[in-house]
Amino acid sequence: MKTYDLIVIGSGAAGMIAAIRAARDGKSVLLLEQQEKLGPKLKATGGGRCNLTNTLDNSDFMNSFGRNGRFMMDAITLFDYKDLMNFFKEIGVDTHIPDGFRVFPITHNSSTIIKALEEELIKQNVEIRCNTKAQTLLFEGEAIVGVQTLDDKFLSASVVVATGGLGYPMLGANGDGFTFAKELGHKVTDLYPAMLPLISKEKWVENCKADTIAKAELRIDLPKAKKLKAVGDLIFTSKGIRGPVVLDFSREVTPFLEKHGEVPLIINMIKGKNEEEVRVHINNEIKNNPDSSVLENISSLVPPSVAKALCILSKADTNKKFKDLAGQIRDKLIKNLVSTPLTIIDHVGFKQAMITRGGVSLKEINPKTMQSKIIKGLYFCGEVVDLDGPCGGYNLQWSFSSGNLAGKLLDF
Structure with a gap:
């Protein structure tokens, strides 16, 4: 010895x-x-x-x-x-x-x-x-x-x-x-596993997997987590989300996921703009191009695949002119742009967790x-x-x- x-x-x-x-x-x-x-x-x-x-x-x-x-x-x-x-x-x-x-x-x-x-x-x-x-x-x-x-x-x-x-x-x-x-x-x-991709309940993310959202803001929609947020690049995957902001924020999500089974997120994909700012932006788009469709209008704020997914989520006809949308649907689409709901139901586990x-x-x-x-x-x-x-x-x-x-x- x-x-x-x-x-x-x-x-x-x-x-x-x-x-x-x-x-x-x-x-x-x-x-x-x-x-x-x-x-x-x-x-x-x-x-x-x-x-x-x-x-x-x-x-x-x-x-x-x-x-x-x-x-x-x-x-x-x-x-x-x-x-x-x-x-x-x-x-x-x-x-x-x-x-x-x-x-x-x-x-x-x-x-x-x-x-x-x-x-x-x-x-x-x-x-x-x-x-x-x-x-x-x-x-x-x-x-x-x-x-x-x-x-x-x-x-x-x-x-x-x-x-x-x-x-x-x-x-x-x-x-x-x-x-x-x-x-x-x-x-x-x-x-808990941390710094890892997250899996969502919603399947529409699969149609957006080629897109990166810069300066997305993530929050947890639970009473004890209202102060938690992260900002950074977000990437959609075939099963959920990843990217720097997800890696950073996953450490906050995984404990709630173990406790509740699923974690509701609120995502702002338009660089922190609020609903009023979105309305002003959309109205300016309409002035510049009165014949633009809802999809074209929303695509000026987020990538087209994401715009389409949010339109479907809001039951908004993508081919209609924005001004022709019913007020309730228009309000829902703007709300979903500012506060996109996404439910996390799982993660990839310690096998892909960079940090504990x-x-x-x-x-x-x-x-x-x-x-x-x-x-x-x-x-x-x-x-x-x-x-x-x-x-x-x-x-x-x-x-x-x-x-x-x-x-x-x-x-x-």
Whole structure:
């Protein structure tokens, strides 16, 4: 049985940087990865392009994670997006900000990131063991003492759990970190898939699947969710909706879906315009082209396939002139334009969820160290804890920041 200063379980962003940080501080480190290669989920991040972080200031960044966001104050202050960019520059990876907000490696290839991290692990003499699954965390009293794998026992007074969430099980996600936490007395909050496509009851979406709606606004039409909303690009699919705004908002939808069985959404597909603004727009269209049909008129606001679907939903004759529509039907069509109803009845599950909502309770983790308040020497970082943010580099930055803090092995 070999003894190490630190054992890290999991080779995602959080795990690899935790190992590097500790090794740079002179610690002997063992990194355990159950898959054949390092960083399996990191490789798929951002469709393989690896959106590392973004340029939000620390306060706005934390606010993007909701009510739990302030927990990351120490981790982000110690290692923000500028520090992350500098770190990668140190290990040979140049980054850039092509849209002024999102940070990518200039190769736009996650393999570049994984290769650089692996080379730095080797340079810092981190012992890497792939195809090695941690079975149990070993402890004595209220202190960690090591890790048991299928074939070996490794000793250490410090263990970092960086096993990620439940998303993409084909890449090795299996919830081991949550199991370890529970076995050692930690509370794990309810877990939900997040950042994933949603499936609707309505079938008309299939006829609109070639269209993208820019700056769509999504709301949940339930009493306890009136304040929840998201704005961004919406894409219709053969079974429902996806796109950046759906990925961001799905974390709010999935808990309600589990509770209620279906979730009514209200979608504004016309860049936030209200009913009066739509009436003014339509009247201007009629003045410019008095003979235009209802479909032509509505298509000036949304793509033709969506316009047709909304006309059918409102029982409006697409070939009629807008001015010839009955007042009740005209009002219903305008209302459906401004507040399109869509009922979510399912999602694609953890198999396509980029992120897990929920995790190890933050109340039982010291934010200044990422160490457990229950078991001495046990650290949690990355997606395994109860923090998740929108798409756009938020979750990777959190993984790097929390992993960096955990790897410092602070104890106070």
